[in-house]
Amino acid sequence: MTPDLPPSPGAGAADGPASGAAAFEAAGLTRSYQLEGVSVDALRGVDLRIDPGEFVAVVGPSGSGKSTLMHLLGCLDRPTSGTLRVNGVDVSTLSDTRLAELRNRAIGFVFQSFHLLARTPALENVALPLVYRGVPRAERRERAREALESVGLGHRLDHRPSQMSGGEQQRVAIARALVGDPRVVLADEPTGNLDTRNGAEVMAILDRLNAERGVAVVLVTHESEVAARAHRQIHVRDGLIEHDSGTAGGPPERGGRTGPSEAE
C-alpha cells in the first residue's frame, strides 16, 4: 500500500526512477504511421499523468488511438513526437535494450488474447519475465508459484494453457504480469475474450491487486461496465483525450488519485 505522495509537477526530470515520480507522464504525445505512403495520425497530442496506485480505464471506440496509447505507455513503441516519462525517466533517451529492461522491471502486461506460451506449463509461463531479469531458476519458480497462488491457481502450476479455461489462462497472465513486482499493470481488453463470470473474476483480481498492493492498473477497454470499475476514466477519440474523469478538464499534473481505501 503506497501512501499518497503528492507528486511535484515537473520535478520528474531526474534521470533515475524517482519514487515520487508519476508512473506515466506524457506531454504532447503523438504517433503517426505510414500506411502505403499515407501518414495516419493515431495519436494527435496527448497530455496525461497517471500516478502510482491509480486504477485507470482508457475507453474509446476502435480506431480511437487507445491501443496506440497503450503501446506507448508500455514502452513497446516510441512516440513520433512529444515526451513520455515512465517512473520519471524520459523514454526517448533510452536505447532499445534499456527500454526492454524498463518494460521488464516497471510494467506488467495483460493482453486480450492472454499470450501464453502454449506448450509451456503455467509456472514457466509466469516465470518468464524473471528469466530476462537473470533471476536464478529456483527463485524464479518460487516467485512464480507465489504469483499463481495469489490469483487462486496454486493447484494449476504444471498445467499447460491448453488444459485451462479462458478465465484461468487470463489469471495465469495476470500472475505473469505480477511476478516481477511492477509499479504498473497495463491490461489491454483483459476481459475481451472472456464470458461475464470469468471477466468479473479477472476484474476482481485486478481490483484487489490495485487495492492491496498499490499497483497502478491501466485498463484499455470498450466495455463501459468494465471501465466503471476503474476509479478514473479516460475517454480517447480520434487520437485525443476527449474526457478525463480524474482531471475533469484540469491540468494532467493534478490528476485525480484514488486511495486504496476508496477501492473497497
Next chain:
Amino acid sequence: MRAAEAFRIALEALRVNRLRSTLTMLGVIIGVSAVVVLVAVGTGAKNAVESEIAGLGSNIILVVPGRLGVGALPTQSRLDLADVAYVRRVVGDPSKVTVSAPSGETVRVGRTEAFVTVTGTDENLPNIFDRPLRRGRYLSETDVDTRRRVAVLGSEVATTLFGDVDPIGRQATISGVRFRVVGVYETVGATFGVNRDQEIHIPVTTAQRLLGVTRINGIAVGASGPDEIEPLQRRVVDALVERYPGERFSAVTQTQLLGTIGTVLGMLTGVLAAIAGISLLVGGVGVSNIMLVSVRERTREIGLRKALGARQRDVLAQFLIEAVLLTTIGGVIGILLGVGGALLIAGLSPVPAAVTWWSVALAFGVSVAVGVFFGVAPARRAGRLDPVIALRAE
C-alpha cells in the same frame, strides 16, 4: 538472460517441434556422415596402397623400357639378359640387380589346375624385394645358371595346388613341363591389384627356354640407402639410353610411386569430401529455411518475450542457439553414423576405410559453423521484430 537459460529454451523449442527438427537435422546428418565416410574410404585406400608399396622392400628402383605414366601405352620390351648383365656392371654390385619376365601359364598338380603368373627371375630377388620364405629355399645361382626346372610358389598357389600337403620336393607341371617345388613364400598380399601370392617364380633362364620368353620385362635395382636412390636411378637410365640411343627408359622409385599415388588419392579424397561438403551446405540451407519458418510461426511468441523484457540480443541468442543446436546435434549424429558406417565398410567389404580424427573434427566444426552462418539471418530477423507488430501477428 543466462546462457544456460537460452539453451534450455532452444532445446525446448526443438523438442516441441520434434519431427521438424529431425527432418531439418537430417540434411546435416547426411552431409556430415557422408564427409566422414568418404574421407575414411579415401584415406583407407591411400593407406592401403602406401603400405603395399612400402611392403615391397626398401630403396627399390624399377627400370622399365618406354615411358611410364598414367595413360602411356605399354612398350614392347627390347631388354634381354645381356642388358641385365650390362646394368649389373653399371650398378657395380651384381647381387643388387634382379630381373622380371612374367607370363601367364597354366599349372597343374594331379587333377588340380590353376592359371597363374609365372615369373622368370633370379637368385638376387630376395636381396632387393621383401619376400620372406615360409618353407624351403629361394632360387639359387646354380638354378639360374643350369636352367633348372625348379619353382618357388606364392602362398595361395601352394594352397590351391597342394592343399595341406607340404609342397617342398613335389612336382608341378607348368605349361606341360614338370618342375620341382623348392620353396613357398610367406603371404604378402596384393600390390596394385596384382596378387603376389598367386605368383610362381622360376629361374629366368628356364623361363626363356621353356616358356618361349626371350625378352625380360623389367629390371629391379636395390640401392644401398635412401640417398643413393636418385643418383643410381639416373646412372642406370643414362647407361641404358647410351646403349640404345633414341630409346626411352624409365626408372621409378618407391618414393616417387608413393608421392604420385599419394597425390592422386589425396585429390580423390578431397573431391569426395567436397561433394559431401556440398550436401552439408544444402543441409545448412535447409536449416536456414526452417529457422525462417520458425521465426514467422513464433512471431507472437517473440513479441510477447520482448514485451516481457527480452532484449534484441536475448531473442537473437535464442534463435541462433536453436539453429546451432540443430546443426550440432545433427553433426554429432552424423559423425556417429559416419564412423559406424566407415567401420562397417571396413569390416564387411574389401574397401579399406580409416576414420581420421581431422575429418571428424572438421565435420563437427563445419556443422557448428553452418548453424551459425545459416542461423544468423533468421535470428537477426527475430531479434529486430517490432514488439507491437509481433504481438498482433496471426
